[in-house]
Amino acid sequence: MFVIKSESRRQTFYMYLFISPWLVGFLIFALYPILSSLYYSFTDYDIIHPPQFIGLANYTEMFHNELFWRSVTVTLRYTFISVPVQLLLGLGFALLLHQTLPWRGFFRTAMYFPSMVSGVAMSLLWYWIFNPQIGLFNYMLSWFGIHGPAWLMNPDTALYALIIMSFWTAGSGMILFLAGLQGVPASLIEAANLDGAGRFRIFLNITLPMISPVLLFQLIMGLIDSFQVFTQAFVMTQGGPNYSTWFYVYNLYTSAFKEYRAGYSSALAWVLLIVVMLFTAVIMRLSRRYVHYEGGSRR
Amino acid sequence: MSTVKATRPLGPASRPRRRIKPVKIASFTALLLTTFLMLLPLFFMVSTSLKSKREMLKFPPTFLPESWAWSNYTDIFETLQFGTLYKNSLIIAGFSVFGTLLSSALVAYGFARYRGRGNNFWFILLLSTMMLPYPAIMIPQFVLFSKMQWIDTFLPLIVPAFFGSAYNIFLLRQFFSTLPEELFDAGRMDGCGELRMWRTIALPLSAPALATVAIFAFIYSWNDLLTPVLYLSSSDKFTLPVGMASLTSSRFRIPPWHLLMVASVLAMVPIVTLFAIAQKQFVEGIVLTGIK
Numbered sequence: 250m251f252v253i254k255s256e257s258r259r260q261t262f263y264m265y266l267f268i269s270p271w272l273v274g275f276l277i278f279a280l281y282p283i284l285s286s287l288y289y290s291f292t293d294y295d296i297i298h299p300p301q302f303i304g305l306a307n308y309t310e311m312f313h314n315e316l317f318w319r320s321v322t323v324t325l326r327y328t329f330i331s332v333p334v335q336l337l338l339g340l341g342f343a344l345l346l347h348q349t350l351p352w353r354g355f356f357r358t359a360m361y362f363p364s365m366v367s368g369v370a371m372s373l374l375w376y377w378i379f380n381p382q383i384g385l386f387n388y389m390l391s392w393f394g395i396h397g398p399a400w401l402m403n404p405d406t407a408l409y410a411l412i413i414m415s416f417w418t419a420g421s422g423m424i425l426f427l428a429g430l431q432g433v434p435a436s437l438i439e440a441a442n443l444d445g446a447g448r449f450r451i452f453l454n455i456t457l458p459m460i461s462p463v464l465l466f467q468l469i470m471g472l473i474d475s476f477q478v479f480t481q482a483f484v485m486t487q488g489g490p491n492y493s494t495w496f497y498v499y500n501l502y503t504s505a506f507k508e509y510r511a512g513y514s515s516a517l518a519w520v521l522l523i524v525v526m527l528f529t530a531v532i533m534r535l536s537r538r539y540v541h542y543e544g545g546s547r548r
Numbered sequence: 549m550s551t552v553k554a555t556r557p558l559g560p561a562s563r564p565r566r567r568i569k570p571v572k573i574a575s576f577t578a579l580l581l582t583t584f585l586m587l588l589p590l591f592f593m594v595s596t597s598l599k600s601k602r603e604m605l606k607f608p609p610t611f612l613p614e615s616w617a618w619s620n621y622t623d624i625f626e627t628l629q630f631g632t633l634y635k636n637s638l639i640i641a642g643f644s645v646f647g648t649l650l651s652s653a654l655v656a657y658g659f660a661r662y663r664g665r666g667n668n669f670w671f672i673l674l675l676s677t678m679m680l681p682y683p684a685i686m687i688p689q690f691v692l693f694s695k696m697q698w699i700d701t702f703l704p705l706i707v708p709a710f711f712g713s714a715y716n717i718f719l720l721r722q723f724f725s726t727l728p729e730e731l732f733d734a735g736r737m738d739g740c741g742e743l744r745m746w747r748t749i750a751l752p753l754s755a756p757a758l759a760t761v762a763i764f765a766f767i768y769s770w771n772d773l774l775t776p777v778l779y780l781s782s783s784d785k786f787t788l789p790v791g792m793a794s795l796t797s798s799r800f801r802i803p804p805w806h807l808l809m810v811a812s813v814l815a816m817v818p819i820v821t822l823f824a825i826a827q828k829q830f831v832e833g834i835v836l837t838g839i840k
């Protein structure tokens with residue numbers, strides 16, 4: 250009994266020793282900022298002078314602020330188109346590439362390649378592609394006799410241009426799906442095949458459930474990422490034209506670091522945090538019925 | 549509907565047939581087409597980067613430069629202090645990768661090998677920080693770092709990496725959990741200390757996972773725009789993304805597309821090189837994270 254106790258103590262001691270860098274980091278770089286941003290959100294604060302408590306004023310202002318609502322609609326519109334299509338594309342590519350085909354390695358690398366260009370370089374490249382006069386996009390449309398719009402300069406199309414651009418990096422999701430597909434036991438599929446199940450049924454009843462954890466992971470991560478779009482808006486459109494790409498985080502950044510309203514911006518930050526948590530919780534809840542984990546246990 | 553067809557070859561791959569199935573031909577064609585579309589922008593990125601200022605404005609864009617303007621690649625170092633930008637980004641990314649590897653490997657080892665009290669609680673907390681959006685914490689972090697007088701230094705971009713990052717800790721923990729306990733028993737028998745077992749047993753066996761983490765950390769730091777925009781104010785401290793973003797600013801009436809593309813190509817070089825060197829480890833590592 251005594252031995253067991255000292256062994257568990259030893260384990261606990263070494264565990265905390267090894268995880269202490271993260272524990273300290275968690276306190277300084279996560280917990281403390283979250284709590285102080287909650288406090289700031291109830292204050293008038295310009296980062297230079299001490300914060301003045303003003304109660305719920307930031308939150309009430311937010312809900313009456315037109316730019317806030319604009320940023321919400323822009324972000325949700327982007328999310329609801331970009332995330333599902335990216336998932337479908339990634340899954341589609343992965344299914345195509347999961348077969349034994351010539352040049353498989355080449356295709357896999359080529360599809361993943363665009364994902365290596367993310368960030369400012371990608372924004373610069375697509376800034377040129379969407380140029381109405383000399384860009385590649387309208388040139389390719391002209392092959393089909395289509396006269397393309399002025400993409401990033403037109404309030405009706407700017408957001409869609411950014412959505413189209415997001416599809417270009419579907420290859421990063423494809424890699425994860427490919428990994429998931431490799432985990433599907435071939436014996437299951439062969440058995441179903443012998444039972445006379447068609448391709449569609451096998452996909453629906455075996456493949457899809459087996460890769461559902463990967464799908465869930467990517468859905469949640471994709472949502473969180475797309476709620477945080479910043480680089481594209483900063484580099485390509487500055488939120489314009491006419492606020493058509495006024496993304497939530499761009500709005501948050503502008504109010505804090507251009508208008509020096511860190512209190513109001515902290516309120517925006519907290520709303521973002523709550524929305525992300527809500528979305529994640531709802532998806533996790535709904536997914537319980539559909540996501541399959543090996544051994545039947547949920548984690 | 550291509551998804552439907554594609555599931556087929558999962559099964560009887562062991563029984564090859566002479567006749568090439570139409571499904572495969574269709575898949576191959578679909579892949580060829582999409583790959584072409586995916587690579588086309590990249591092709592034009594490189595080709596435009598080698599065009600003259602006059603030619604870059606031509607419509608329709610020429611596939612290959614009429615005259616190869618290699619001088620673009622030297623010009624950018626003069627007009628944009630590209631060398632400084634590159635050096636700054638490399639310094640920051642280098643320290644971030646080192647910090648991430650060191651701390652994430654330590655923390656992951658702690659979670660994987662010791663069933664201490666509270667293990668589950670802290671691990672779930674760690675996972676939940678993956679959902680924490682950076683913008684939600686950036687203002688207090690900014691206030692904190694400005695109180696420490698770290699504004700306009702590289703420290704805010706480097707120091708947090710030394711405290712581990714959730715995704716990488718998760719990845720490494722999954723890997724460390726697969727190492728057989730016997731190895732460590734043998735080490736303990738030989739009188740190996742815990743830290744020494746981490747360094748001499750766990751780390752050398754985890755090369756693929758560590759390579760993946762290194763690549764993730766490098767890509768993250770190399771591409772990051774928001775943090776350097778917040779913390780760096782003097783132009784000789786700018787990172788590559790910040791300097792590149794300034795290229796689109798209004799100081800040019802017509803954006804210098806050829807130079808923008810040179811910058812994009814050069815920004816890709818380290819990532820592609822890294823990927824080429826560590827591709828095998830990288831894909832293996834992703835397989836590890838992808839499965840669960």
